[in-house]
Amino acid sequence: MSVTRRLILRTAAALPLVAAGARFAPARAATTLKISHQFPGGTIDEGDFRDRLCRKFAASVTAATNGELDFQIYPGSSLMKTNAQFSALRKGALDLSLYPISYAGGEVKELNIGLMPALVSSYDQAVRWKKAAIGQAFTKILEEKGVVIVAWVWQAGGIASRTGAVVNPADAAGLKIRGGSREMDLMLKEAGAAVVTMPSNELYIAMQTGAVDAAMTSSTSLISFRLEELAKNLTTGRDRAFWFMLEPLIMSKAIFDALPQNQRDAIMKAGEEAETFGQEQAKKDDAAVAEIFGKAGAGIHDIDSAALEKWKAIAAASAWKDYADKGESCAELLKLAEAV
Incomplete structure (x- = not known):
């Protein structure tokens, strides 16, 4: 009962x-x-x-x-x-x-x-x-x-791409990319990308049809939704990532x-x-996704410290600022998070 x-x-x-x-x-x-x-x-x-x-x-x-x-x-x-x-x-x-x-x-x-x-x-x-x-x-x-x-x-998350690798902000320019959140999208727009919004369980069809050129999502979702079948390049989150x-x-x-x-x-x-x-x-x-995509023939890439700092600078000027401007509670949360 x-x-x-x-x-x-x-x-x-x-x-x-x-x-x-x-x-x-x-x-x-x-x-x-x-x-x-x-x-x-x-x-x-x-x-x-x-x-x-x-x-x-x-x-x-x-x-x-x-x-x-x-x-x-x-x-x-x-x-x-x-x-x-x-x-x-x-x-x-x-x-x-x-x-x-x-x-x-x-x-x-x-x-x-x-x-x-x-x-x-x-x-x-x-x-x-x-x-x-x-x-x-x-x-x-x-x-x-x-x-x-x-x-x-x-x-942590990575980036599966149907075209070239997306490692530095300049690589995102002109691509249709799914970021996974409003704030991620703001950063991508600042980098010159066109953003596409959808849950991660819809990414396979979107990449298959060309609705998106690249998708940012967790390592586990990259595996579970079989994006290695469609991707030519993968940027991993195994060492460091701007997508957490x-x-x-x-x-x-x-x-x-x-x-x-x-x-x-x-x-x-x-x-x-x-x-x-x-x-x-x-x-x-994070480690398994690199192996799976590599076996499927995709190029495997990692974010280095220099690339991470470039993304962070763009994020701070766009997504972080926009979030803090939403109100006192958001500004305080951002301040507390930066202190961790």
Whole structure:
């Protein structure tokens, strides 16, 4: 028997009374939570690590709660469209999602910092966000919007190109490029590119038809969406990158707050375990993507320090400035992020 989302929310106010009489109550019925994401599905041991992360997280929580919580996982945006997931979380219409947080930047402007070009350039820097002032401020903003961060997941990204390699800003001039966020697009425009906006799960068709010449996305997405079949060149994120995305496992705060304390604790503990797994797998994919594209015949290129500084200068003058000008909260977040 599953407890519905409506029942979870309706009974939230009664939880203190339930807890008081818990030792006299029968075993709690299982609550089934839904996890949605846009990435290809697989198994707990094989496939896109982001799907595997969700499955490992689910198994860990189910075990820790002795089956009080179980999960249904919907990969490939099979439950709802990608861009609808954040709003659904805020309304309590979806329980959890592994979600590229900058996709929600149109709804919550501060979230655009989750894919700000050249702001984060290494995993060491990225993982420091959680406990730094930027992480505390970012968490507060999300919670005020009805969303809880369960696991901080970061991914470096690269550039798959149907034409020449895109390593330096000058290489982007005249190309149709998918950047992955509004801020990334601003930097690309400043570099002379024409930008194309779409979720990463639509990139294969876009590159196949020529709607885009080059695509920036995470190493894992470059692999999972088989872009090596179409690319002539790849710029990796394995050493350093100006493309670093925050792609956390997030949960509806209304659903989270309505759960008993032991279940909330199990969720957050499993989230911490997922962060370690996610970082390890993201780094593995940064290396694997170069091997996969190389075997397919693509030229393999890396971003060096000089190229990174060129991108950073353009980003600061365009995307960073635009973001800071959006308001005091954005300017403060950018300042806190630069301090990490």
